[in-house]
Amino acid sequence: MVLIAHIGGRRTCGPCAGHPDPYACPRCGGSSSPLTGDLCDRFAVAHLLDGLLHDLPPGPAAQLAPLREARMAAEHPRTVLTWLRTSASARLLHETAACGQLLTHVDLDTVAGSGRGAAQSTDYLRGLLVAFGILPPRDEHLAAIERHLARTLTRHPKYAMLLGPYVRWSVMPRARRRATRSASTRGRARWAYTRINTAVALLEHLASLDLTLSEATQLENERWLAAGPSTRYEVRDFLVCTARRGHSDDLLVPHRGKAEAEGIDEDTHWDLLQQCLHDECLPLDVRVAGSLLLLFGQHLTHIITLTTGHLDHQDSHQTIRLDSTPIRLPQPLATLLTRLIDQQPRQGWRGNTPGTWLFPGSRPGTHRSVSSLARALTEHGIPIRASRATVLVQLAQEMPPAVLAPLLGLHVITALHWRRRAATDWTAYLQARQRALADRRPPSGP
Template sequence: MASGQVPISHEGVNRFPQSRRVNYFRQLLVSSGTLPPIDVRLNEFEIYAKSFLAALPPSNAAILGRYHRWHVLRRLRQQSTLEPLSQAVLDKRRGDLRAFSAFLSWIDAQGVSLATANQGHLDYFVANVGTGNNALSAFVSWACANGHAFGIEVPINKRFSPAAAMSADELWQAVDHLLVDETIEMAARVAGLFILLYAQPLAACVRLRRSDVVLTDQGVAVRFASEPIQLPDSVAQLVRRYLEMPSGRAIYRNSETNWLFGGLLPSSRVTAAHLGRIVSGAGVPPRLAKEAAMRQLATSLPARVVADAIGVSVGTASRWSRMSGGTWNDYPGLR
């Protein structure tokens, strides 16, 4: 690029073998204003998908390519206009591509095509060979709707567990632990408390911005949904300390970065996977803690209050309330 052999553009950066160093270099160019912002993870996924499809047999590449362009990529681009896509989402899409390719290869090995495969073929594959039935169901439904397959379908696995795997006593013990243990990384303490007290999933935590934290003379509030929630004093003090700390992760940081949990790359947020690791390392299993918190909230408050406060749908809050036996008792910081 310095010699002019490669243009200083995202297309130019795409010419290099993609790696963490190249990704970091791209982020530096974006943060400095040399290149316009793009969803870097989505760009990497598009490069991966193009290379992956090019290596498939032509007939399989043609079908998967159409599905990828018109069903997967179109939706990802729409989502990306609202917020950057998470690494977990795109890793899932990579896995889906590999699963669809494995399905088509298996169909070929049976001496049939997707157009001539019957329900018996599909049932055998689902029961004995494949994984990720929900994703495969979407692909098969698309194939049938677009004339690439006929009369086959994949049953969707639906799971919902209202039971709290963490007891109320364990939840409050974990809260106390995060409030007092100064050996725990501050980001893990703050995120863990948001999960334990307000049932925030990791994906929601990493989307929080510093501007979502409202500091006043009366205390600290956090905007998890439409309205800020006033934090209990002990939690508020911890959040204030966290905001005053310099970031220890990023090597280069743009002054305009506004993520509450900043990432290692310039102007980036932490990934949900990394935040999950440090929260788990602090003794708080994120999924179990979120379910326990949701159970506590659902038994203490009306569904509408829960939905408005923590950013879940009224239907989800109502379902947890019914299955948990709601009583609308008091809950810290929400009533």
């Protein structure tokens, strides 16, 4: 292993420690920066990578060759050096490849199942291998649903005949259909987890009463729903599926109610939008995300999955495609998006791995998380749900659902909902306006 020595507070590689010029590296043939020592870091990276791949069988060594070339050309070699020396995912890479077989997603899934720490290291390594084309890309959130089902059936094998078909023929098909419309997010996996977990909770409750699902009554079902959190109503999907297959009676579960988001007043809405478009004190990512929220009512799960492929130029104007219809961007937002792509600092793994996300995440090849972006917007005074409700009501007043849905990436039923709400809000506004005018009207007669 190449050792890094400090000479007068400057970083240089081990072979250069006795060299007359501490910034000249005889191995790499160049001069290292007196502040960063990049070339010496790069030389150390090459040495460690050679050691990592030297003892591997020919198959895995050839498979990982693109990783070596990419790591050697990394913009921030010190990040790579730190990863090689201290990261559990780097050790995992060597251990799995040393087994003599080409790495696959199944191999990494097996390692991930051994514990939470292993799962985190595996996810990081998987993202790195996919980013450089060593492993083919796959929808990790769909794979996570299948792994969750496998873990659940391992703990509760007696429910396999009920849970297995339910997930494979109801939960997974809907998750796949959603994946064809937009990139997956962690929320999609959590949506499936909730349905699987509530189904298990109901079955466990019935087992505690010495009942099977086929013996459950509507009264017992309602008692269980009333005694727990509102997430229990997500069991409706499971019971519909089991009733169709003859495993239970037709037990009724009402749809889980959702409170309507309150909007913000028009002046506040436009003030926030102007702030996002023109205030240089706001972070660039907050300005772009806030503008997409305040202009187009985009959900954060959609904003974080936008890539450079969603942007285009038509007739010298920049456009964005939120679904199937390109939308011409106003000039302030078009300029912000260009700056976000070209000028945003790319540090660490963001600078060392390829990617097209407009909002890249901290792990290789991933986009930013919803929770992280939500915190950033909230910290800068942008109310997310209220802003989105205001925008969608305004747009639904101006466009029919058949136009609004493909423009913003909404389901037609969702667009119809916003249309109905817009009509309700407009009627309430007119009534309030008439009352206000009547109150100010002077009395008639002497």
